[in-house]
Amino acid sequence: MDNKDSSLGKLFDYFKNSSPFNSREREDIAPLFTERKIKRRQYILQPGDVCRHFTYVVEGCFRLYAADQDGKEHNIQFTIENDWTTDLASFYDQTPSLLYIEAIEPSVILQIKHDKVIDMYVASHKFDRNFRIIVERKYISLQNRTLQNISQPAEERYQAFLADYPQLAMRLPNTQIASYLGITPEFLSKIRKDMTSRP
Amino acid sequence: MDNKDSSLGKLFDYFKNSSPFNSREREDIAPLFTERKIKRRQYILQPGDVCRHFTYVVEGCFRLYAADQDGKEHNIQFTIENDWTTDLASFYDQTPSLLYIEAIEPSVILQIKHDKVIDMYVASHKFDRNFRIIVERKYISLQNRTLQNISQPAEERYQAFLADYPQLAMRLPNTQIASYLGITPEFLSKIRKDMTSRP
DNA sequence: CGCGACGTTGATTTGCCTCAACGATTGTGG
DNA sequence: CCACAATCGTTGAGGCAAATCAACGTCGCG
Numbered sequence: 001m002d003n004k005d006s007s008l009g010k011l012f013d014y015f016k017n018s019s020p021f022n023s024r025e026r027e028d029i030a031p032l033f034t035e036r037k038i039k040r041r042q043y044i045l046q047p048g049d050v051c052r053h054f055t056y057v058v059e060g061c062f063r064l065y066a067a068d069q070d071g072k073e074h075n076i077q078f079t080i081e082n083d084w085t086t087d088l089a090s091f092y093d094q095t096p097s098l099l100y101i102e103a104i105e106p107s108v109i110l111q112i113k114h115d116k117v118i119d120m121y122v123a124s125h126k127f128d129r130n131f132r133i134i135v136e137r138k139y140i141s142l143q144n145r146t147l148q149n150i151s152q153p154a155e156e157r158y159q160a161f162l163a164d165y166p167q168l169a170m171r172l173p174n175t176q177i178a179s180y181l182g183i184t185p186e187f188l189s190k191i192r193k194d195m196t197s198r199p
Numbered sequence: 200m201d202n203k204d205s206s207l208g209k210l211f212d213y214f215k216n217s218s219p220f221n222s223r224e225r226e227d228i229a230p231l232f233t234e235r236k237i238k239r240r241q242y243i244l245q246p247g248d249v250c251r252h253f254t255y256v257v258e259g260c261f262r263l264y265a266a267d268q269d270g271k272e273h274n275i276q277f278t279i280e281n282d283w284t285t286d287l288a289s290f291y292d293q294t295p296s297l298l299y300i301e302a303i304e305p306s307v308i309l310q311i312k313h314d315k316v317i318d319m320y321v322a323s324h325k326f327d328r329n330f331r332i333i334v335e336r337k338y339i340s341l342q343n344r345t346l347q348n349i350s351q352p353a354e355e356r357y358q359a360f361l362a363d364y365p366q367l368a369m370r371l372p373n374t375q376i377a378s379y380l381g382i383t384p385e386f387l388s389k390i391r392k393d394m395t396s397r398p
Numbered sequence: 399c400g401c402g403a404c405g406t407t408g409a410t411t412t413g414c415c416t417c418a419a420c421g422a423t424t425g426t427g428g
Numbered sequence: 429c430c431a432c433a434a435t436c437g438t439t440g441a442g443g444c445a446a447a448t449c450a451a452c453g454t455c456g457c458g
Contacts, residue, residue: 066346074350076342089339125324132331139338140288143275146341147265149348150381151273153445173404182349187446189406352413372436386414388438 004035007058007110014056014082018133019126029127032120033110038103044111045101051090053111054131057081060107061171065100065179075180078104078168084134104172154183155191203234206257206309213255213281217332218325228326231319232309237302243310244300250289252310253330256280259306260370264299264378274379277303277367283333303371353382354390 008030015021021029038044038060045051047067055062057079064077064085076099079085090097091114112120120127148157158181162169169177178188207229214220220228237243237259244250246266254261256278263276263284275298278284289296293313311319319326347356357380361368368376377387 066350068350072350074346076346076349088335088342092335092339121328125327128324128328128331129320132327132334135331135334135338136287136291139334139341140291142338142341142345143287146345146348147273147275149345150275150379151265151267151271175404180349184447185405186407186448190446193406374436383415384437385416385439389414392438 003108004110007035007108008033010058010082011056011110015130019129021126025124025126028124029120032116033112036109036111038107038109040103040106042103043100044103044109045087045090045097045099047098047100048096049090050094051087051097052094052114054084054086054091054114054117055101056084056110056112058108058110060109061104061168062101062107063104063176065102066098067100073100073179074182075176078165078172078176078180080168080171084138088135104176149182154181154187155194157181158188158191159195202307203309206234206307207232209257209281210255210309214329218328220325224323224325227323228319231315232311235308235310237306237308239302239305241302242299243302243308244286244289244296244298246297246299247295248289249293250286250296251293251313253283253285253290253313253316254300255283255309255311257307257309259302259308260304260367261300261302261306262375264301265297266299272299272378273381274375277364277371277375277379279367279370283337287334303375348381353380353386354393356380357387357390358394 008026011033012021012026033056035058044053044055044062059081061081062079062085063075064079064087065073065075067073077085085101087097087099087101089095090099094114117131121131148160152160158177161177161181174188174192175185178185181188207225210232211220211225232255234257243252243254243261258280260280261278261284262274263278263286264272264274266272276284284300286296286298286300288294289298290313316330320330347359351359357376360376360380373387373391374384377384380387
């Protein structure tokens with residue numbers, strides 16, 4: 001079994017939680033995905049690019065972020081193994097993106113091109129459904145994050161992040177977490193100090 | 200043509216932007232929706248309820264919000280005519296909701312029950328696709344809001360809200376907008392004053 | 399080895415909240 | 429139909445949360 005087959009195994013495992021593909025469907029779908037190895041700090045999307053792929057992370061970690069006028073970076077999303085990333089706005093309309101997707105760790109991904117996704121939406125009801133479910137799950141967690149952003153102070157948002165994504169918290173530098181929470185690294189440092197000095 | 204037919208006309212118009220239903224499909228789908236008139240301040244969902252419906256707003260305005268331990272309310276989403284509202288987390292798992300959905304204006308809605316949605320997902324590829332597209336669009340705008348929340352101060356978020364939802368800004372009391380932006384009504388008032396005293 | 403990313407600390411400033419108070423609507427029950 | 433309560437927008441004083449700026453030590457990596 002080569003690397004791509006191993007990656008595809010993980011990809012199809014993902015769908016076991018929603019609407020699993022049978023072996024005939026897997027044969028049709030497998031060739032549509034391309035496996036790529038991505039180095040740390042390598043980009044798979046930059047502003048101005050049209051986002052042409054839906055990306056399944058087999059191994060590693062990515063961040064989706066925006067840079068503002070001052071050059072400050074704001075992390076919109078982290079994606080680790082067994083999850084999906086893309087700039088949906090750019091992917092959906094095939095218009096130039098405003099965002100970056102960068103590998104935070106050396107990574108392995110499976111990518112499917114936009115036109116193949118569209119083909120599969122037409123050809124396969126199950127494919128369509130599975131991608132509905134992917135977006136629904138992401139919508140639910142994003143809505144919870146929005147509620148936290150408008151209702152909780154930074155320390156509580158940080159504690160919720162630790163509780164919700166303990167594996168991410170261990171792998172990411174605090175500066176990346178601060179950017180995701182919408183605070184400065186200095187202030188996150190102060191929060192962490194307050195938390196330890198208090199049981 | 201009675202009221203429900205008029206409402207259904209608007210419902211099917213909505214899908215013209217994605218994957219329109221033909222007349223045969225409309226005949227199958229129409230009976231699955233129930234029309235309801237909702238009074239101002241009436242709830243269609245409260246914490247503890249299982250969210251059993253996907254709701255299309257034909258006319259009027261709703262807010263989806265959470266209340267925290269102090270009883271403060273935090274607006275997660277507004278929905279006006281020709282758009283959808285539900286608590287997706289509660290709807291998909293059929294678990295008790297933590298949220299409220301309240302009518303801000305006298306409203307008319309069309310509701311489809313959870314089990315009918317599931318039936319239609321199985322029966323109709325197009326139905327499935329249309330609901331994928333609904334969630335995708337909502338995901339994109341929610342992600343933009345998240346970016347603003349973590350990267351912009353309150354005044355810029357308010358200006359973006361005015362630019363993105365001018366119709367909502369005219370219809371909503373400022374106190375509701377403040378809650379959506381994650382600031383106090385007093386501070387929004389100060390922001391508005393600063394904006395007028397400065398061209 | 400040396401440079402750049404990272405985490406931390408402290409001093410100062412700014413953004414935003416809290417609380418209290420006030421008119422102007424709005425709406426509702428008697 | 430009016431009276432009174434509730435909601436709404438606003439203002440101001442004071443306080444806390446979080447940003448800014450500068451500085452420093454550590455570490456991993458080229």
